[in-house]
Amino acid sequence: MISHLRTMWLVFIHIFHKKVTIEYPEERAPLAARWRGRIVLTKDPDGGERCVGCYLCAAACPVDCIALQATEDEDGRRYPAFFRINFSRCIFCGYCEEACPTYAIQLIPDFEMGEYKRQDLVYEKEDLLIDSQGKYPGYNFYNVAGMDAGVKAKGKGSNEEEPVDIKSLLP
Amino acid sequence: MPTIYIDNKPFDVKTGKNLLEACLSLGLDLPYFCWHPAMGSIGACRQCAVKVFKDEEDTRGRIVMSCMEGVKDGLRVSINDETAKAFRSQVVEWLMTNHPHDCPVCDEGGSCHLQDMTVMTGHNYRRYEFKKRTYTNQYLGPLINHEMNRCIQCYRCVRFYKDYAGGKDLNVFSAHNHVYFGREKEGILQSPYSGNLAEVCPTGVFTDKTLKEHYTRKWDLTNAPSVCQHCSLGCNVIAGERYGQLRNIVNRYNGEVNGYFLCDKGRFGYEFVNSENRITQPLIRNQTIEATTHDKLIQHVGKLVSGHTLIGIGSPRASLESNYALLELVGKENFYQGIPDDLAYVEQKIVDVLQSGAIHTPSLKEIEQADAVLILGEDIWNTASVMALAVRQSVMKTAANHTTEQIPLPSWHDMAIKELVQETKGFLANMTVLPSQLDEIAATSMRAAPDDLARLGFAIAHILNPSLPEVPDAGEMINTQATIISKALQQAKHPVIITGTSCWSNALIRAAFDIAAALNGGLAFVLPECNSLGLAMMRAPSFDKAAAHVQQTTNTTAIILENDLYRCIPAIEADAFFSRCKNIIVLDTLHNRTTERAHVLIPAATFAEADGTFVNNEARAQRSSQVFMPANKVIRESFKWLSDIKALQTTAGNGHERHPDDLLLALENRFPQFAGINKVAPPHNFRIHGARIPRESHRYSGRTAITANMAVSEPKPLQDDDSSLSYTMEGYRGLPPAPLIPFFWSPGWNSGQSVNKYQQEVGGMLKGGDPGIRLFEQTTTLPTFYRDVPEAFVPRPDRWMLLPQYHLFGSGELSVYTAGIASLSSGPYISLSKQDAERSHVKDGDMVSVKTDGKTYTFPLSIQESLPDGIVLLPAGLRGMDALSWGSWVNISTEIV
Structure with missing residues (x-):
């Protein structure tokens, strides 16, 4: 009996507490920048695609919902010929972002992806690619990689010496 | 111990x-x-x-x-x-320290020995903060990509390329911390073994350029153990598929066959599977709508098959299962080999020799261990490239073994042995029609016509066993060579004689047999195609007999199995044959001149889409497993199509498809020479702890996204009823039986070097024995010597003997579908000896015409300094070239056309 009364009392005083629920969608919950929502593919500062098609996101994905195919442009710069995420399988774990060596794949604070048809949750590259650098402005993978893929020539990277003259024996 | x-x-x-x-x-x-x-x-x-x-x-x-x-x-x-x-x-x-931050864009990533070793040693954070050394790259041809920044200076590439494979154009340049591995100038790597650099290099300096076109990580490939289709050696390969395309071929270690290395034709010649030229639709020609369905096609074929005289033309490049299914359908008496009579005769001789049990035929491993090698008439550099590599090892190792017998040096001490050995080499006699790169390491070599080479062989046999007939009028050259060679062969403990079919001469086979039998040495044969020996072992008559057969009947339905007759039969004869057939049913993988003649065209599966058993040059039957099921359901294994047609004829079939195992069992029961072939691989219902062996790695990605663009619900995994391999990531993860190893992987060992874990001892045989069943072993049968020495070759005035010149790149029917290989192929030419050219007043590059088989072929002349007089050479099997009557005498006209 006492426990019943106590419960009713506790429920009653909650009327005067500050509300936790919000009137979504009129009112929006504040989401942190690192909130793990919809996945996007970002671009380099020079406007090129950041994704180099290394397949690490696909390998890291625990539900195997990422499929892509790497290809190359005439400069030898890799990019995905197609990049597909099946969001109906995605669990928003963020492993793909963690695995991504080029900051291309990022999870952003957007969760409003409801669809009536499950098929509409299959996102292709044109749905994923955004015209922004996302959370990591200024980073361009090819500036720090050794390869010459049309971004910087051999030896022009910030941590690189000029290419070796193989005809010379000087130290 | x-x-x-x-x-x-x-x-x-x-x-x-x-x-x-x-x-x-x-x-x-x-x-x-x-x-x-x-x-x-x-x-x-x-x-x-x-x-x-x-x-x-x-x-x-x-x-x-x-x-x-x-x-x-x-x-x-x-x-x-x-x-x-x-x-x-x-x-x-x-x-x-200098290794670049490249792994995401490096093709080696995921199968990288450097990654594995770095993780193994526990180095995970870079402390080096200074600038990294960089290099410029070189263009190394259409097959190999160069990215020199990634080099860790282990010297494996040059040790393989120069020391092991005898290449000359890859070297080490510069000094100290600037050491550079590349060519003196940019250009195409000349060695036909350059593809192995991609596997030998522990990092991504040398990578497979054809894979780069459709790059896939090792963990994403669906792999299966397969057998190379491009020559008769049957090298074991692992073929990998992704998104319905064959993506790459890597070496599958087999201690007895290819060991660690493949040739470039085998490694890169896989693109025909993905070709635009594939037959993708069953066709019934000469009706308004030609494309048809499986059921309608079978119905239609059923009508053509019943009430007609049925003949079947088998194929040296189709599997035993498919050839046998055809034989069952048409009946043994109506089954023919789709090869010309002369070649069938030579191959028959080879089968006779092997089946007699009088001699031992060595595996490639045994050729590597031979201490004297005689090559009689076969251009193995072009027709059996990996055998040429094995011969090179024998020559190099014999000298090393002699040295280590005198000075106690362990055989693994590579540099010390090389220092001691210097230029000393083991014995190799390269007796061929044309020079090849093997002459550089040969102790003696000779250029002669096939009959003269056979006479040399008989002269050697006579010295080794004086009861054999002497060669009449041998001449000084043959006598001197015979003395040198017979002496070397007698001193050897493991002599090997190599010969083959590329001269279309059975005298060479007889001579080689006499030498090998007199010595009790090894006798290795080289045949033209991947299953030539398997087909020859079925002992069916040649194509010429089939042509004679159709001449007598008007009501023939011919079924041609995976065989472009125009590539081995002169066009005039093939045309005559086709015009006599009432109905022509062709099963093949790619459109070609034969499929053009078909009234009914059936799309067959390539080796990557089919299970099949192939018999290599040492009569080793090997199973090649299906790598992927084509999305196009009408592309099926030939033996399945043929079984469906067969099912129409009999009521005994209960609708169940027959497995390759069943076909092999039936083959074995019908032909005792195939005894034991059913054990070539574990049966289709083989399981380990109830589990299948997965074709996919445990990291295989994209399972729920690959087909999501078409339907978001994942399809049921494909069922493979014909083998114990599965099309999933799930299954038995331990060591599979050796014939069923789909890929090499071991925890911490992602690269191909993980093969160590699959071997009984490093560099030895695979655990459970190397795959393949040798069908013929030496018995105690005494050899029956051939005593018929051919006449000496005499050049005829104004007539030349027409012989084929094979090219590693270009002569293969299928490998030229790889653009890189096609670009390395030579154009057509006509070769004459220097004297013959002078006598006919023609220079290099002049247009010369050869008249044969009712046609005139005009090509630029290419003078071969050391070609014997009286012989004209034409490249064999180049794309678009007709098959010619090799070995016949032809006219040459030299008018400027």
Whole structure:
């Protein structure tokens, strides 16, 4: 009996507490920048695609919902010929972002992806690619990689010496 | 057997091995770079350091390179010693200082020995903060990509390319920390073994350029154990598929056959599977709508098959299962080999020799271990490239073995042995029509017409066994050569004679047999196609007999199995044959001149889409497993199509498809020469703890997204009823039986070097025995010598003997579908000897015409300095070239056209 009364009392005083629920969608919950929502593919500062098609996101994905195919442009710069995420399988774990060596794949604070048809949750590259650098402005993978893929020539990277003259024996 | 103590645990190891090999054979992990089981140790990379202790009391020990330390009884070693571990991690850190931050865009990533070894040694954060050394890359041709920044200077590439494979155009340049591996000038790598650089290089300096076109990581490939389709050696390969396309071929170790290396034709010649020219639709020609469905096609074929005289033309490039299914459908008396009579005769002779049991036919491994090799008439550089590599090893190792007999040096001590051996070489006699790169390492070589080469062979046999007939009027050249060669062969413990079909001469086969039988040595044959021997073993009549057969009937339905007759039968004869057939049913994979003649065209599966058994040149039957099921359901294995047609004829079939196992069993029961072939691979219902063997790695990605664009619900995994391999990631993850290894992988060993874990001992046979069943072994049967010595070859006035010249790149029907290989193929030409050209007043490059088989072929002249007089050579099998009557005498006209 006492426990019943106590419960009713506790429920009653909650009327005067500050509300936790919000009137979504009129009112929006504040989401942190690192909130793990919809996945996007970002671009380099020079406007090129950041994704180099290394397949690490696909390998890291625990539900195997990422499929892509790497290809190359005439400069030898890799990019995905197609990049597909099946969001109906995605669990928003963020492993793909963690695995991504080029900051291309990022999870952003957007969760409003409801669809009536499950098929509409299959996102292709044109749905994923955004015209922004996302959370990591200024980073361009090819500036720090050794390869010459049309971004910087051999030896022009910030941590690189000029290419070796193989005809010379000087130290 | 010495006992060594590794971290105080006793292990029995094999004598004559080094410590690194011993540790790896025991299954222990020890990092290494420069050592390679096929190439020995040089102690260059300092990665495999361990600590060796003087005795039990010694607590201090000393660090040694395990690859440079032989095992001896009572040796006390520590792998896990703290100093040794620190040493190794420091070494890898040094090696990594200049290594670029490239892994995401590096094709080696995921199958990279450097990644594996770095993780193994525990170096995970870079402390080096200074600038990295960079290099410019070189263009190395259409097959191999160069990215020199990634080099860790282990020298494996040049040790393979120059020392092992005898290449000359890859070298090491510059000095100290600027050492550069490349060519003197940019250009195409000349060695036909350059593709192995992609596997030999522990990092991504040399990578497969054809894979780059459709790049896929190793973990994403659906793999299956397969057998190379481009020559008769039957090298074991692993083929990988992704998104319905064959993506790459890598070596599948088989200690008895190809070992660690493949030739470029085998490695890169896979693109025909993905070709635009594939037959993708069953067609019934001569009706308004030609494309049809499976059921309608079978119905239609049923009508053509019943009430007609049925003949079947088999194929030397189709599997035994398909050939046998055709034989069952048409009946044994109506089954023909789709090869010309002359070739069938030579191949029959080879089968007779092998089946007699009088001689031993060596595997490639045994050829490597031979101490004297005689090549009689076969251009193995072009027709059996990996055999040429094996012959090179025999020549190099014989000298090394002689040296180590005198001075006690372990056989793995590569540099020391090379220093001692210097230029000394083992015995190789290269007796061929044309010179080849093998002449450089040959002790003696001779250029002669096939009949003269056969006479040389008989002269050698006569010296070895004087009861054999003497060669009449042998001449000085043959006598001197015969004396040199017979002396060398007599002194050898394991002599090997190599001959083959490329001269279309059965005299060569007879002569080679007489030598091998007189010596009791090995006799290896080279045949034209991947299943030539398997087809020849079915002992069916040749194409010419089929052509004669159709002349007598008007009501013939011919079924042609995976065979472009225009590639081996002169067009005039093939046309005559087709015009006599009432109905022509062709099963093939790619459109060609034969499929154009078909009234009914059936799309067949390539080797990658089919299970099949192939018999290689040493009569080793090997199973090639299906790599992927084509999305196009009408592309099916030929034996399945043929079984469906057969099912129409009989009511006995209960609708169940027959497995390849069943076909092999039926084959074995019908032809005793195939006894034992059913054991070539575990049966289709073989399971390990109830589980299948997965074709996909456990990291296979994209399962729920690959087909999501078409339907978001994942399809049921494909069912493979014909083998115990599965199309999933799930299944038995331990070591599969050797014939069913879909890929090499072991925890911590992602690269192909993980093959160590699959071998009984490093560089030895695979656990459970190397795959393949040898169908013929030497018995106690006494040899019946051939005593018919051919007449000497005499050049005829104004007539030339027409012989084929094979090209590694270009002569293959299927391999030229790879653009890179096609670009390396030579154009058509006509070759004459220098004197013949002078006599006919023609120069190099002049247009010369050869009249044969009712046609005139006009091509530029290419003078061959050492070609014997009276012979004209034309390249065989180039795309668009007709088959010619090889061995016939032809006219040449030299008018400017």
